[in-house]
Amino acid sequence: MTVRPPQTKPSTPKLSEVAKFVHVPPSGVSTGWPQVRDKLAELGIRFRWWQVAIARIVLSKNAAGKYTTTIGGVGLSIPRQVGKTFLVGALVFALCLLRPGITAIWSAHRTRTAEETFKKMQGFARRKAIKPFISKVVLGSGEESIEFINGSRIMFGARADGFGRGFDEVDIVIYDEAQILPQSALDDMIPATNQCRQPEGALMFFMGTPPQEKEINAGKAEVFKLMRDSAKQKDEDTAWIEFGADDDYVPTPLPAPLTERDWEQIAKANPSYPDDTPVESILRMRKKLGDASFLLEGAGVWPEIVKQFSPINGALWAENADVGPAPRVRPTGIGVDMSHARAISVGGCWLETESAHVEELWAGFDERACIEWIVQAAGRRTPVMIDSLSPANSMIPVLKARGVKVLPGSANDMSKGCGLVASETEASTLTHADQKSVNDAREGARKRAIGKAGGWGYDRSDPSVEIQPLVAVTLARVAASIKGPKKTDPMAGKVVASW
Known part of the structure; x- marks a missing residue:
């Protein structure tokens, strides 16, 4: 009828x-x-x-x-x-x-x-x-x-x-x-x-x-x-x-x-x-x-x-919050990023056999203090990745001169890191510390195309959206994949500064 x-x-x-x-x-x-x-x-x-x-x-x-x-x-x-x-x-x-x-x-x-x-x-x-x-x-x-x-x-x-x-x-x-x-x-x-x-x-x-x-x-x-x-x-x-x-x-x-x-x-x-x-x-x-x-x-x-508008699934991200490693366990990789307003974020990633954990480790505006913290936290063996196009690239020559293993990140590195964070979030093999700064950055992040093969990165064009905490942990995830899992070296202490 x-x-x-x-x-x-x-x-x-x-x-x-x-x-x-x-x-x-x-x-x-x-x-x-x-x-x-x-x-x-x-x-x-x-x-x-x-x-x-x-x-x-x-x-x-x-x-x-x-x-x-x-x-x-x-x-x-x-x-x-x-x-x-x-x-x-x-x-x-x-x-x-x-x-x-x-x-x-x-x-x-x-x-x-x-x-x-x-x-x-x-x-x-x-x-x-x-x-x-x-x-x-x-x-x-x-x-x-x-x-x-x-x-x-x-x-x-x-x-x-x-x-x-x-x-x-x-x-x-x-x-x-x-x-x-x-x-x-x-x-x-x-x-x-x-x-x-x-x-x-x-x-x-x-x-x-x-x-x-x-x-x-x-x-x-x-x-x-x-x-x-x-x-x-x-x-x-x-x-x-x-x-x-x-x-x-x-x-x-x-x-x-x-x-x-x-x-x-x-x-x-x-x-x-x-x-x-x-x-x-x-x-x-x-x-x-x-x-x-x-x-x-x-x-x-x-x-x-x-949730869809952010390239990282919000519901799964919330479910993947977890405690990280002990405070004196050195991260497998470190990532650094800086906003338009020169707010700095340092992220860390710890790899296990089948999973990874990321956290923001340091945040502030004092570039000299950040460099000193990275020198102590990374030593000479932990890789530190900084995007070559980020305002944070001003720290690359100084950190290299201090003996830090710095990896200047490329567009391909960013695409790889974003893909890893997105796919591992969906597979529940990436955990995070449920930090407000990183959560807010995930929610405000937008996708931009990299190349013509489907790669993408985070859009930095809007200065009102502070995504540097998410970029930092993403770069840390890439840096960690370069060095490999299982790190137990002591570090000087895990610190999160406020600004």
Whole structure:
């Protein structure tokens, strides 16, 4: 028996009552929506109630007349087949007509998505009420744009093809497919908005569906994820609107038909259903995407990614906490790392026949004191690894001169160490001392690719995240593997200093 989808009752609720999560910057005292609404009416475009609510948030202004989101941007986590391209496209067209000389950049991750968006916006440009204001539509790979008679323009392209680099004086940026937006791509484009010429400031849209696990693990979803986290922490410069089904929703697996509960969840996730998105569109999307992707892209459900986002499994890491060796047992290997702020961490690793144990042994800012400690703790036989690209490399020549067996670490060494720590954590053959500094570093660590064969290391690009304790014990694990197991030499004493 096929269950027909229930019909939703007409109503005009608040956006916060229908959307799964809404965060609005508290500084808003007015909105530019009325002027945009009137322009859209002239163009024969009318929004649904939920689109009006989003537009009011997007165009909200503070007491100084600036957009409240000009610093943090507007995040839209919305499933497919909802009409977010129509919503944002209509807003951008209206603003381009209202503000002569606007430059807007619309970037997607994939070339196909960029081309499809460009085709839809060409449809806008051909509308009878809009066409008289269009100067020309530029076709051609990598040069697609819509240019207005008043000097405004909208340019389209794919980030995968390098689109977005080298622009300046940009007033509006749309990051489509924001669930595939690594920090490096953002770094290429954000400086372009620094020369925005509009008195209200620049507008930045980040819109997409919840990211897939592979995108999370590869670090491609970091911008969208961190933006969402910032909104949940009530970031005063960021707006976030998220539509989605309940977190515990599991769609009925194919090929079985969708049930009444499925349709209820779809109605929660998709505010355009059934008025603008028919049943057939939902069923077509479900069939094409499959069960797993439909949950993300069709129902808007974010995966639980806090543990997955760190390259070291958090649950298994917690389970592997254990006491280490006796205080006077010299470590098999030592690792040293230093943060952007020159906070130093020294890690140690002890190898047994089939297991390893790591701990942070020394921490502080005093480089001279750290060197003295390492000289005493390592002696002339225990290998000490320091990444050649770390700020801690300034200690390498001094330690060598003092007779310490220093191993300058390479990218390959880092990749090997990260692989060892991750795999041995999963196999429960690596234990640690449950130290807060190392635990916090594990939680804040992010993955970056090393080479093209699947190797990876910890991302050091964010100076606000102190990962040096994790890097230090990881390097210690590599150093220990070079020397081998079974060490019983006495050491001067195991010390953990505070700063």
